[in-house]
Every structure is written in C-alpha cells, then in structure tokens.
Amino acid sequence: MRFLPGQTPATDLTYGDVFLVPSRSEVTSRFDVDLSSADGTGTTVPLVVANMTAVAGRRMAETVARRGGIAILPQDVPTDVVADVVADVKSKDPVIETPVVVRPHDTVHTALTLIGKRAHGAAVVVDDGRPVGVVTEADCTGVDRFTQVHQVMTDHPLVLDASVLDGGRAGLEAAFDQLYTARLKVAPVTRDGAIVGVLTRKGALRSSVYTPALDAEGRLRVGAAVGINGDVAAKTKELLAAGVDVLVVDTAHGHQTKMLQALDAVRSVAPDVPVVAGNVVTADGVRDLVAAGADIVKVGVGPGAMCTTRMMTAVGRPQFSAVLECAAAARELGKHVWADGGVRHPRDVALALAAGASQVMIGSWFAGTYESPGDLHDDGTGRLYKESFGMASARAVAARTAGGSPFDRARKGLYEEGISSSRMFLDPQRPGVEDLLDEITSGLRSSCTYAGAADLQQFAERAVVGIQSAAGYEEGRPLPVSW
Numbered sequence: 001m002r003f004l005p006g007q008t009p010a011t012d013l014t015y016g017d018v019f020l021v022p023s024r025s026e027v028t029s030r031f032d033v034d035l036s037s038a039d040g041t042g043t044t045v046p047l048v049v050a051n052m053t054a055v056a057g058r059r060m061a062e063t064v065a066r067r068g069g070i071a072i073l074p075q076d077v078p079t080d081v082v083a084d085v086v087a088d089v090k091s092k093d094p095v096i097e098t099p100v101v102v103r104p105h106d107t108v109h110t111a112l113t114l115i116g117k118r119a120h121g122a123a124v125v126v127d128d129g130r131p132v133g134v135v136t137e138a139d140c141t142g143v144d145r146f147t148q149v150h151q152v153m154t155d156h157p158l159v160l161d162a163s164v165l166d167g168g169r170a171g172l173e174a175a176f177d178q179l180y181t182a183r184l185k186v187a188p189v190t191r192d193g194a195i196v197g198v199l200t201r202k203g204a205l206r207s208s209v210y211t212p213a214l215d216a217e218g219r220l221r222v223g224a225a226v227g228i229n230g231d232v233a234a235k236t237k238e239l240l241a242a243g244v245d246v247l248v249v250d251t252a253h254g255h256q257t258k259m260l261q262a263l264d265a266v267r268s269v270a271p272d273v274p275v276v277a278g279n280v281v282t283a284d285g286v287r288d289l290v291a292a293g294a295d296i297v298k299v300g301v302g303p304g305a306m307c308t309t310r311m312m313t314a315v316g317r318p319q320f321s322a323v324l325e326c327a328a329a330a331r332e333l334g335k336h337v338w339a340d341g342g343v344r345h346p347r348d349v350a351l352a353l354a355a356g357a358s359q360v361m362i363g364s365w366f367a368g369t370y371e372s373p374g375d376l377h378d379d380g381t382g383r384l385y386k387e388s389f390g391m392a393s394a395r396a397v398a399a400r401t402a403g404g405s406p407f408d409r410a411r412k413g414l415y416e417e418g419i420s421s422s423r424m425f426l427d428p429q430r431p432g433v434e435d436l437l438d439e440i441t442s443g444l445r446s447s448c449t450y451a452g453a454a455d456l457q458q459f460a461e462r463a464v465v466g467i468q469s470a471a472g473y474e475e476g477r478p479l480p481v482s483w
Contacts, residue, residue, distance in 0.1 A: 001324070001354050001463040009467060012321035014303075015348040016473050021464040025452035030445035031209070034455040035068070039296055039336040039358035040274045041246050042221050044068035044211040045441055046353060046456060048338060050363035051075065051225040051248060052306075054388040057373035058085045059117065060366065060433060062092045065220035067210040067437050072248050072361075075225040079235065082224050083242035090219040090243060094212040095165050095172075096189050096197035099124045104132065104150035108140045111149050116376040116384075119369075119432030120198055124188045125153045131188035131195050133157060158182050160199055162191040169208050176204040206434060210441075221245040223276075228262035236266045246274050248298070252309065254278040255285035260292040267293035279340055281322040283329035286337065296336045296358065299326045303342030305364035306388060306422060320355055327356025327460075346443030353444070353456055354463035364388055368424030369433040376426075384431075385423040 003009070004021060027033065035045045049056045049064050049071035061071035073082050092098060100114045100123040111123050115137055125133035133153030143152055160178065165171045179187055179201045186200045213221040223246030224239045226232060232249075239247060247270055249262050254277060263277055277289045278298025286297045300323075302309040302316030310316040319342040327337045339352035340361040352360045366372060367388035374386035404412075430436055453459035 001356065001460055001465055004464060004466040007467050009321070012318040013467065014318040015320050015342060015351045016470075017318070017467060018320055018351060018465050019468050019472070019476070020347075020350065020354060020447060020450065021466055022450040023452050023462060023464055025449055027449045027452060027454055030442070030449055032454060033445045033448040035441060035444065036211075036455070037358050038457060041070060041213075041223075041296075041359070042215065043070050043213045043359065045437070046357075046359040046444075047349070047437065047440065048072060048223075048359050048361040049366055050340065050361045051223075051250060052363045052367070052388070053077075054374055054386070055363050055367045055372050057371075058088050059098075059371040060369075060373070061085065061089045061222045062098065062220060063371045063433055064437070065089065065213045065222060066092070066094060066097075067206060067434060068213050069437070070213055070221050070223055070246060072246070073222065073224040073244075075227045075250055077224075079238040079242065082239060082244070086222050086224070086242045086244055089222045090215075092220055093197060094214060094218070094220065095203075095207050096162060096199060097203055099188065099195060099198045101126050101195070102135065102149050103127065104148065104153075106149050107145060108135075108143050108147045108149060108152060109145040111135050112137065112140055112145075116370060119371065119434060120186050120200060122186050122198075123149075124157075124195060124198060125149055126195050129194045131157060131159055131190065134186070134188065158184055158187045160187050160189045162189050162196055165189070165199070172204045172208050175199055176201055179204070202434070206438070210437075215245055223248060225250045226262075226266065227251060228258045232262045232265040233269050236269050240270055240273065244273070246276060248276040248278075249294070250278065250298070252279065252301070254280045254298065255282070255288060260288065263289065263292040263294060276338060278338070280326065281317040283325050286326045286329040286335075287333065290330065290333050290335050294335070296338055297326060297330055298340045298361065299323050299337045299357070300340035300342060300361075304340075305344075307341065320351060323352055323355040323357050331356060346440045347447075349440050350444050350447035351465075353459060354447075354451075354465060356460050358456070364422075364424060366433050366436065368426050369436065370426070370431055371433045372424075377423075379423070379425075383425055385425040388422050388424045 037043045037046045045068035047069040051072035051074045053074045056071045064071050102111050102123045122136045124131050133155045134157045135153040139152045189197045224244040225248040226235045228251045274295050276296040277294035281301050289297050303319040323339045330337045336358035338359045338361050339357035349360045448459050451462045453462050
C-alpha cells in the first residue's frame with residue numbers, strides 16, 4: 001500500500017480519514033477475486049467474528065464458517081460448553097443449512113420463538129423424523145398463540161433430496177430451479193426420507209459463490225479464546241481436546257508481561273495450532289508478541305462500538321494507522337495481524353486489508369442478526385433488536401468472575417471500560433449475518449477490482465490510499481442510508 005504522492009500523514013488516521021484510489025486493472029469480474037486468507041487459519045473470506053458473548057455462539061459459528069469465515073468463542077464460556085458447541089458446529093453440513101424444527105402439536109407460540117433463531121423465516125414440521133409441513137411467520141400472523149402448528153402449516157411441502165446437492169454447482173442450480181418454479185424460498189432437505197436440513201434459494205446461490213472454511217477432515221472451522229489469568233496451559237489443553245482450529249489469547253492490553261507468559265504457556269501445549277494474541281497498536285507490541293509465540297497479532301485498542309476505553313483512559317490509537325504500522329512489523333517477521341474493531345461499513349473492511357491486515361474482526365455489526373446468541377426483542381414499534389455489550393463492561397466482568405467471592409466480584413465491578421447494554425437493531429433488508437457477509441464481500445471484491453488485484457496479497461501491495469477531509473468523507477455517503 002502507498003499513499004498518493006505528496007500525502008504523507010501528519011497525524012494518525014482512522015478509516016474515515018482515508019479513501020482508495022482506482023488503478024489500472026486487468027481483473028474483469030469481482031468473482032475472479034480470491035478472498036482467501038494466507039495466515040494459516042483456513043478461511044476463504046477474511047472475516048472473523050469477535051469473541052464477544054453477545055455475538056459469537058453456535059449458530060453464528062456454523063453460519064459464518066459455511067460461508068468461509070470463522071467465529072471465535074469467548075473466553076468466559078466454560079470449556080465443557082465450548083466442547084459441546086465445537087462438536088455441534090463440526091457436525092453441520094457445509095451446504096445444507098440447519099433447520100428450525102417443530103412438531104405438529106407444538107403451538108404457534110413455540111414456532112414463533114424458534115423461527116427467529118435462524119434467517120430462514122420458516123420452521124419445518126417434523127413427525128417421526130420426516131418433514132410433514134412448513135410453517136412461516138406469515139402463517140402465524142393473526143392466529144391465536146395456542147393454536148397447534150399442524151392447523152396453520154403448509155402440508156405436503158416440496159422436499160429436496162440431499163443427493164441432488166452432492167453434484168456441486170449443477171446440483172445447486174437444479175435445487176434453485178425447483179424452488180424458483182414452485183415459488184418457494186425454502187424447502188426441507190432429506191436423506192433416505194429423514195430430515196437433514198433445509199435449503200433456501202439464497203443458500204443455493206451463496207453455496208455457488210462462497211467456499212466453506214473446512215478443517216482437514218472436511219468439517220467447519222471454529223476458534224476459541226483463552227485469557228491470560230489462571231491455568232492457561234490447562235485451559236488450552238481442554239480447548240485443543242475440544243477440537244478448536246484457532247486459539248486466541250485475548251486481553252484488552254496485550255503488550256504486557258502476563259500476555260507474554262500466557263503465550264509461552266499456550267505454545268508449550270499447542271505447537272501446531274495457529275495462535276492469535278492481542279490487543280496491541282504498536283510495532284513494538286507486535287514484535288514482542290511474535291517473539292513470545294504468536295502467529296497472528298490482534299490490533300485495536302478502543303475502536304469498537306461497545307468500547308469506552310478511549311473516553312475513560314485516553315488510551316488507544318486511530319485504527320487505520322495502528323493496522324498499517326503493526327502489519328508492516330508483522331510482515332517483516334513473516335507473521336500477520338487481524339484488524340479488530342472500528343468497522344462500520346464494507347469500505348472499512350477493504351481499508352483494513354489494504355493496510356495489510358490478513359483478516360478483519362467484527363463484533364457489534366454482527367450482533368444485530370438472527371444468528372447472534374441473544375433473544376429477539378421488539379421495541380414496541382415493531383423494530384426488532386438484540387442486546388449487545390462490551391467484553392470490558394461491568395456485565396461481562398460479572399459473568400467472567402462468577403466463580404470468585406462476592407467481595408472480589410464487587411471490587412472488580414467498580415471498574416468498566418465498555419457498554420453493558422446496547423440495542424443492536426436488525427436491518428430489515430439484511431437481518432441475517434449472511435446478508436451482511438454478502439454486503440461486505442461484494443464491496444471488498446469490487447475494491448480489489450478497482451485496485452487491479454486478483455487476491456488479498458495483491459490488494460495490499462497495489463492499493464493506493466488518499467487522505468480526505470470530513471467533508472470528503474461526507475460527500476461519499478449515500479443519503480438517507482447510514483449505518
């Protein structure tokens with residue numbers, strides 16, 4: 001990456017301070033761009049779901065891995081629960097989506113509470129393991145909540161055979177054609193007559209565009225975080241036994257002695273698994289963490305939507321400059337960085353990768369989706385939202401210290417650097433995390449074509465960046481749409 005001639009930065013820069021300049025390109029289609037990361041994590045799109053309790057869970061991990069990214073399970077989740085989630089995610093099909101299932105005599109109320117767990121907008125009615133109907137939210141509108149599902153479902157639904165989807169793109173196209181001809185958005189998928197999942201029209205299209213992030217055994221990838229306190233080596237052993245593919249050693253201030261000690265403990269029991277550590281914002285921090293055993297360094301202090309660190313402590317650094325400096329230091333050592341936080345638009349993801357990040361970590365942006373762990377709420381006007389909170393907030397600290405004494409927990413609860421409760425509204429146009437992935441990767445692929453880059457390495461090498469005023473940034477915003 002280089003700046004426009006004569007534009008040497010006089011101050012540190014945020015994503016909003018800069019823009020990408022188009023260059024001569026021989027890349028004729030955005031679909032020709034390879035978005036795979038080269039940092040050893042096995043992702044095929046450079047997107048990581050942040051290890052936030054309100055964001056990363058089993059539904060999120062499964063869905064994002066199916067589209068090529070990876071989710072990091074939070075460090076405050078008990079290891080037995082992590083093991084259960086990892087096993088569940090790795091049992092999922094890379095193409096066929098997990099269904100929402102109800103029984104014929106379940107109530108409409110039960111169906112409605114479950115439909116919102118996935119972006120399908122429907123539940124499959126199953127009797128003795130076989131699909132007998134499909135019920136949608138529209139079927140339940142204006143119906144008494146104690147009405148049984150079989151009274152409102154569409155019976156004798158179109159059912160797709162899983163063997164059709166074994167044929168790659170041709171099978172996906174055939175399944176899409178069946179759904180399109182029947183004017184259906186979703187259909188159950190069976191194998192030998194038993195329900196194994198669902199396929200949506202969009203799902204068929206996406207599976208022809210995205211490549212799942214799979215481990216050596218063809219299973220979906222998932223990562224997990226470990227803190228720097230307690231018996232780090234023992235926790236790491238448990239996570240490895242659970243089958244996690246990536247380990248993230250995580251603390252707000254990553255450039256400290258306890259982090260270096262934790263990295264040594266992790267490396268002593270995990271010599272072969274990619275290890276991520278952070279967070280830092282300087283080249284010195286990168287060098288120290290890499291020397292201690294990190295393959296990837298997480299960059300970002302204070303840019304997150306739920307983070308109050310900069311306002312509370314004045315500590316942090318504008319994210320674009322932090323990523324640019326840290327990525328250069330990591331590259332000299334043959335290592336990589338993840339840009340963690342501060343992205344609110346697809347342009348920000350592109351800029352982070354142009355600055356040299358191998359992947360971009362996203363938290364709050366994904367919190368307001370069907371797949372995040374929280375329950376759906378209605379604000380009273382029909383707008384749906386989920387609650388999100390920062391991992392340094394009093395709420396997160398209370399959960400993380402649940403095993404401590406009441407006195408110690410109360411002491412720690414006096415200090416927080418994050419928002420404990422925030423409403424993340426679902427975008428009616430993009431309510432599922434896959435909708436956001438489509439938006440982000442579409443913008444990113446186009447950014448690469450403007451730069452004449454066929455892959456992310458070329459993008460970081462060829463990108464030309466300019467510095468702009470606040471008015472210049474505002475000029476590029478569509479109205480009345482905003483994040």
